[in-house]
Amino acid sequence: MDKIQVLLALSVALFAVGLLGVVIRRNMLVMLMCMELMLNGVNLSLVTFSHQLGSTVGAVLVFLIFVVATAEIAIAIPIVLMLVRQKHTLDINTFTNLKG
């Protein structure tokens, strides 16, 4: 197994762990962190492929993702704050207002 395969496996593992966290954890903050893990799994694969192709495009894209992720968190955290203020809990299952 060469270096690239190891890195890709690591990237898939990161993504899978993140996804698992988003689906099964109830805590909203943990879910947000897990989302970051998923993003970073993707970032790692981008860098790896970029290195393999000898191009810097993938690496540049990673910076873009950092910026977007920062902006996203900057909005997500206040939303979480608002939700917590409403029900004094971080449990996502208490927020099922969209139930049909």
Place this chain on the structure above:
Amino acid sequence: MKHVLTLIVVLPLVGFLLNGFLATRFGGNRVGKGFVTVTACGLPIVSFLLAVACLVRLQEAGYQPLIETAYTWAVIGGKSFEISFYFDRLTAVMTLIVTGVGSLIHIYSAGYMKDDESYARYFAYLNLFLFFMLMLVLGRSLLVLFVGWEGVGLASYLLIGFWFEDPEKAAAGKKAFIVNRIGDAGFLLGMFLLYQTLGTLDMDRINAAFNVATLPAVSASLVGILLFIGATGKSAQIPLYVWLPDAMAGPTPVSALIHAATMVTAGVYLIARLSGIYLHAPGASALVAGIGAATAFFAATIALVQTDIKKVLAYSTVSQLGLMFVALGVGAYGVAVFHVYTHAFFKACLFLGAGSVIHALSGEQDIMKMGGLAKKIPVTFATFAIATAAIAGIPPLAGFFSKDEILWFSFASARGGSTFLWLVASAASLMTSFYMFRLLWLTFFGASRMSHDVAHHVHESPLSMTGVLGVLAALSAIGGFFALPHFLEPMLPLPDVVPALHHCEKTLIGIAVVLAFAGLAAAAYLYGGGARRATTLRERFPLAHGLLLGKYFIDEVYDFLISRPLLWLSERVFLRLGDRVLLDGTLNGLAAWAQRTAGSLGRIQTGNLQLYAFLALAGVVVALVWTWAHV
């Protein structure tokens, strides 16, 4: 003037628009009563003068019909439908009656309706009525005639229900309108049939089409019967006469206008105008004569016992119209129009006289509460007496001539005259004479049966009313000397007389005169001595009296046989089953179904964010696997 015929028709419409828009509350009461009186009475008089001018012009043109196209209504394919007016001898007579008697009634109304709060509305409707009636009479095509035909129906509805605050009067207006509509259905079908076969609705062309050796491919009898159904509605014949007696709910001058001079004669005019068809339809003609005779007799019997002064006159109108239809049925079209003409004078005079009596008695209409009025309102009495003698057929007043001719032709015409027809018509005439003199006696002679209060206020009507009565009485007296059937003969030839019966003419005239005087004598005998003899007679035949007083209970029979089943059908079948179950049910059912579906599908939306995420993931995985396997 180029458009003089159009002007005759349109002038009353102008009066309607002016009064309707300027003088009513709807238009903000911009002008006063003086303006209303002048326009409403003035414009019909101008129409009348123009009609006279047209008659002079017709004479100068050697009685060549004047034709005038006012407007092209529609062009469909090669066919054009025009509003054109047609003026010949028959139209001239009818137009002069309508505008002449109509104008007199307008003038009379100015006095009669003086204190009514809806003065302007009344005159606007009256003008509208005259407009439609002139359209009916002057129209060249059946289509224009039909517009007028429907229009007078509308105007009569408005006028009969003029005092619409009283539900009974409003209902009478509705009844007139609906009963007329039933007849109109027949008229329309006849029109369709004519148009389909002949491709034209112009009445002169229709008559011409039936006046050739090869008849058009349509049954003249069928068309004749269909058009006659229309005529029975407008002219109050059996079985559609029921609206006319109820129509007395309107103001009395309206009764005079509708029931004497104009609307009810429309059916007679229609058949006389389309005599070309009826000449080739012996079956339809026999039906016309039969219905006419039956109506004349039937209505006369009802009139014998009525106690409302206007109801007596109403049934007498129905009866006289029946006589006109007898004349039409035996082919004596000119004679029928002659009777229309004399009837217009004396019946208008009678109705307006009755109005004057009612006016004098502050609204009392029951002749059992009148009596002894002759000295108190002498002008009304004199004119009423002349008109009564005229309708009874006392020579030499107008009614004698026209009625005698009808009786003669009903007996001797080669086109369906018969002894039986003559007997029925003569019996109707005898009864006419009786009930009219009975009315005269109970109203004007004997001791007063008025309450003290009413008797105290009795007063003669103003000059605008008595003057009109005088003119109409004079016309009822001398109108018969103008030989109208002879004037119309080039257009509406009189039927041949069965040769074997020629010698009977003098005898029949004698019998008619004797009958008229017999009616007078009977009335004088029964009601002369304080009506005691009449009471005895009534007590001896209570059943017959009850039947006549209840008008043979025809209204009740119609109600039971027609109105109630129709109401039941509308309520149960059309409203409950058709509307509520079928239409509303379908819509409500669809809506409920959509709601139920949405309710069950909505359960998928749990609101659980993680389930959504999981499902999205599962979807992506399935898509990936499928792609890997297939691409």
